[in-house]
Amino acid sequence: MHRLLLAPGIQPEMRAVLDGRFEMFDMTGFDSPADVPGLDPATITAVVTKGESVFRERHIAALPNLKIIANFGVGYDGIEVQAAKARGVMVTHTPNVLTDETATTALLLALAVTRKLVVLDRLVRTGGWPTEPRELLANSIIGKTAGIIGLGRIGKAIARRLEACGAVVAYTDTKQQDVPYPFHPDPVALAKASDLLVVACQGGASTRHLVDATVLDALGPEGFLVNAARGTIVDEKALVAALKEGRIAGAGLDVFENEPHVPADLWTMDNVVLMPHRGSGTHETRRRMAELCRSNLDAFFAGQPLPTPVPEMRG
Known part of the structure; x- marks a missing residue:
């Protein structure tokens, strides 16, 4: 089972669709993956984050075997995509559904x-x-x-x-x-x-x-x-x-x-x-976002084409 790191503040809807598919570690309350209790950063192959969460080059560098960052949201400005690309780490997001x-x-x-x-x-x-x-x-x-x-x-x-x-x-x-x-x-x-x-x-x-x-x-x-x-x-x-x-x-x-x-x-x-940043905040949309985020992860680890890579990862 792949080990997955959750960026701070990932919603319950996202956790629910990942449960049983990955061994999950939560970074909420911690500044670095190395600070998460019981986690060896070298064992993490996937990260789930959300658009406004900060996942910078230093976070990517702290995960030497990271393969994919799946963003729960369409906006991904919190992710340093070029740093991920330089490391060969794929980045996906969830457009259209929200x-x-x-x-x-x-x-x-x-x-x-x-x-x-x-x-x-x-x-x-x-x-x-x-x-x-x-x-x-x-x-x-x-x-x-x-x-x-x-x-x-x-x-x-x-x-x-x-x-x-x-x-x-x-x-x-x-x-x-x-x-x-x-x-x-x-x-x-x-x-x-x-x-x-x-x-x-x-x-x-x-x-x-x-x-x-x-x-x-x-x-x-x-x-x-x-x-x-x-x-x-x-x-x-x-x-x-x-x-x-x-x-x-x-x-x-x-x-x-x-x-x-x-x-x-x-x-x-x-x-x-x-409003408290609830632009796409309905039960139905959150569920669709979570399912698309999971589909990107499932496709990546199955060696299949990704449903929605970010534009910088295409071509």
Whole structure:
């Protein structure tokens, strides 16, 4: 039986589908594989990690017989893929199976923040209706421009949902695509044209703080930001400042720059909707992700073609 190392925080759904197939060791609470009680790092041939978990070159180097890193999630920016590739270690992920749920989460955040869902819910629960004197009219997205940063699988799924709700979609990406949406060359240009700006690109060093103070100022005091991609894509300090100063109208956030830590300033803002990184968080999707992750492991050790290697491993 192959020995497998679980990166910190792997969900029960993933553990359940691996049980009986591998001898598993859990790295939760430990900084290095060598710190895990009862584990000889040289016996580990497989690792299961998740997108936001950090699995760097030093972790790979600590496992001399590692053969495969199977990522439980589509985003794999926490893995140093080039270091793995240099060692001949395969890396896989779980695309497609979580596209729709993540897109639905982005739509949920967009509607919740523009329609003041959390504020109105609290109003009813605290007995403030119908005596609450404040004007609580919300904002519609019907006929408004929703700009999407990153028109990949998830970005396109978000676009379809926003269109169904009456929004007009525009986008920016690394290159123009054959789609019926207006293309803008960069996030600043897109933000200027948008009432709602939705982050849907991949995380990693190349997109760190892509949405900065300049982009937020271009979005303007009547614009809303939604991020269900990666927290590192948005300059969080700039976002908090823009919200506090009224330079944007509000934000719907499922992800944060230093998870699970959320800036305290966001907790009390009525124009912000917060979620604890649950973009694909349904029972059904988690099960499909776990099964695909297991399929990659099973195929690798059986010497068969891998269902979903990361793009850097293809060809």
